[in-house]
Amino acid sequence: MISTKLMQVKSLCSYTCLRKLSAVSPKEKQVTKEDPVLNHPDYFNVHNLFTVKDLFDARVHYGHRDGSLDERMLPYVYGSRLGHVIFDLDKTAEYLRMALNITAHVAYRDGLILLFYRGSQNSHIVEKTAKDCGEFAHTRFWRGGIFTNANKQFGAITRLPDLCIFFNTLNNVLTQHTAIRDSAKMSIATIGVVDSNCNPNLITYPVPGNDDSPTAVELYCKLFKQAILRGKEKRKEHESHK
Amino acid sequence: MxxxxxxxxxxxxxxxxxxxxxxxxxxxxxxxxxxxxxxxxxxxxxxxxxxxxxxxxxxxxxxxxxxxxxxxxxxxxxxxxxxxxxxxxxxxxxxxxxxxxxxxxxxxxxxxxxxxxxxxxxxxxxxxxxxxxxxxxxxxxxxxHFLFYTGKASFYQVLHDTVQHIVDLNRFEDAMIRKGMRPDKDQKINLSGYQWIDKDSLEAKLVETIGDKDYESFVQAFERLCSLPYSYKVKDFIMEYRKPLMSQTKAHDAPKPQYDENGRAFVTTYECLRKSARGDVTIRSPGTGKISINGEDITYFDLLQCREQVIFPLLFTNMINKVDIEANVEGGGSSGQAGAIRWGIAWGLRSFLDQETIEKMRLAGLLTRDYRTRERKKPGQQGARRKFTWKKR
Known part of the structure; x- marks a missing residue:
């Protein structure tokens, strides 16, 4: 369990080093085996951010009707009740902790984090979360090529985000958000809350769970905000020590 | 990275x-x-x-x-x-x-x-x-900017702020209802006489290009905000994106009257133009309703319509026997001269009237300059538009 987490952290770092566009030359802070931050299984203590009970109270376990189930989501499903898919919250918690851990690590290393949500009901709270923790949000119509043709789109060389967090992965009921495909193309790590009708294949860190209810989205926003802030806090602490 | x-x-x-x-x-x-x-x-x-x-x-x-x-x-x-x-x-x-x-x-x-x-x-x-x-x-x-990756950061920031205000006001309204209080009717936001700034000025304000659909959603969001009972609390924010409808007339402030040797207030309006007539009009107050046009009285105009034109602003504002008019006018025909004097009188009367009457005069079209002039005759035609009679054979 711990070793898998480690693998995830390291794989993220190697992914992101591939991309030459972003920030700065990888001069200092070499990733070594002795690095206490990376070798720690849960350096930012994200496991205590929530309990399975919290997830249940926020109605994370509700999926869509079982007719719309995507077969690739079967491993995360507990069963079906009254025609609706119910997620296995133990698994969700495990995946969510992994995602929170990665988020905190990226924030700790001054990565850019971009939050996504499509849908008018919850997009404001997502934007607000991004604003509050000093990161970025995109809850509007996705113009093609923001990642893949960034230099043209912004009229200059632009640093792309290092981590994309999707609080829902669908544009509408049928199509997946284009940014997921684009981040995969640009090898940007992604975290995605995948509901029972979504495809988790292109997402680096899928989190099975309900992506429609305001309570659930509020909970996700709260958790990821705390994880980001913890990462940044640690960063500040370590910088002041040097 | x-x-x-x-x-x-x-x-x-x-x-x-x-x-x-x-x-x-x-x-x-x-x-x-x-x-x-x-x-x-x-x-x-x-x-x-x-x-x-x-x-x-x-x-x-x-x-x-x-x-x-x-x-x-x-x-x-x-x-x-x-x-x-x-x-x-x-x-x-x-x-x-x-x-x-x-x-x-x-x-x-x-x-x-x-x-x-x-x-x-x-x-x-x-x-x-x-x-x-x-x-x-x-x-x-x-x-x-936290919305940088949307490509229209300032525009979406405006929408974000609007939604934030809506959320805040809804919460405030709930609190007030719980306390049993109602919104203040006197403070209700008055949006008449204003309109939303148009797409071009919004683009200039935000230094971004905006699509038609974006502009529509901008207007919708703001209308929604305005429809809330407590919208007067964010009046400053709303007014930033509204512009007055009649900015032009308000820009021309009426001049302060001067005083002649008899102590009577007078205002002279120069360059009263209509068709090819031009003239100047002096209004003196208080007066007895004397009208002199090029040294003659109202019978300077033979046509009744022209006489009516000249006294119309005085009748409209009920100043007919309260001021004296002196007008010098030249060029053009009788109706052009009468129109020029009419505009001059109306323009000058503003100095002696309250804001409400001036607004009425504006709505009646008395303060609008009539720029129509004679259209030239075209060769191959009988007149400006009229063609020669055409017979097939």
Missing amino acids: LKTVFNVIKTKHIQTNQGLQCLGPFTTQACKFSNTSQLCHSEKQTHEEKQNISKAMKAYLDRAREHDEFMNEQNQEYQLGKRHLANMMGESPETFTQHDVDNAIEYLFPSGLFEKKARPMMKPPEEVFPQRKAAEFDETGRPH
Whole structure:
């Protein structure tokens, strides 16, 4: 369990080093085996951010009707009740902790984090979360090529985000958000809350769970905000020590 | 990339609109030291500093420098041209203003082109070349704005703020209902006489291009905000995006009346124009309703309609026996002269009336200048539009 987490952290770092566009030359802070931050299984203590009970109270376990189930989501499903898919919250918690851990690590290393949500009901709270923790949000119509043709789109060389967090992965009921495909193309790590009708294949860190209810989205926003802030806090602490 | 940036040396913050003058610290820093060892140190420092700057920032600095040079060149050309122009017009180049430049250009290069923007002009380069945004990210390439990746950060920021206000007001309303209080009816936001700023001015305000659909959603969001019972609490925010409907008439303030040797207030309106008639009208108050036109009374006009035209503003404002009118008018026919006097009287009467009556006069069309003139006769036609009688054989 711990070793898998480690693998995830390291794989993220190697992914992101591939991309030459972003920030700065990888001069200092070499990733070594002795690095206490990376070798720690849960350096930012994200496991205590929530309990399975919290997830249940926020109605994370509700999926869509079982007719719309995507077969690739079967491993995360507990069963079906009254025609609706119910997620296995133990698994969700495990995946969510992994995602929170990665988020905190990226924030700790001054990565850019971009939050996504499509849908008018919850997009404001997502934007607000991004604003509050000093990161970025995109809850509007996705113009093609923001990642893949960034230099043209912004009229200059632009640093792309290092981590994309999707609080829902669908544009509408049928199509997946284009940014997921684009981040995969640009090898940007992604975290995605995948509901029972979504495809988790292109997402680096899928989190099975309900992506429609305001309570659930509020909970996700709260958790990821705390994880980001913890990462940044640690960063500040370590910088002041040097 | 995911690297931590320690020891970031704070470079000068760049805030100029066109992103000019930002080459600062790299080149100038070395010159400040005279000691060689110090110089070495500073070079090392600059080297380190350069490494800490992202590619994005570097590219921006290059672009800013290019733009800066270009604008400098243009500015020099403009200054030189202005001096030449001043010399040509026989005036002092030092006191030659932009207004003089415009007049000189209009005089030297007369143009009959309808579109004003197509006529020859000479303007400072800042007005000719479009404004550019300053750098939108810091040294590490981290954008300043949390909606940067949407591509229309300022526009979506406005929508974000609107929704935030809606959420806040709804919460406030709930609290008030719980307390059993109702919104203050007197403070209700009054939006009549105003309209939403149009798409072009919104684009200019935000320095972004906006689609038609975006503008629609902007208007919808704001209408929604205005429809809330407590919307008066965010009046300032709403009014930022509204503009008055009748800004033009309000811009022309009525002149203060002067006083003649008898102590009577009078106002003279010059350049009362209608068709090819022109004249000036003096209104004296208090008066007895005497009207003199070119030294004659109202019978100066033979036609009843023309006489009615002249006294119409006085009747409309109920000032018929309270003021004296003196008018000099020449050129044109009787109806043109009558129209010119009518406009002059209405324009001058504003000095003696309250704001409400003036607004009524504006709505009645008395303060609107009538620009229609006679259309010329065309060759091959009987008149301006009328064709010759045409018989097939």
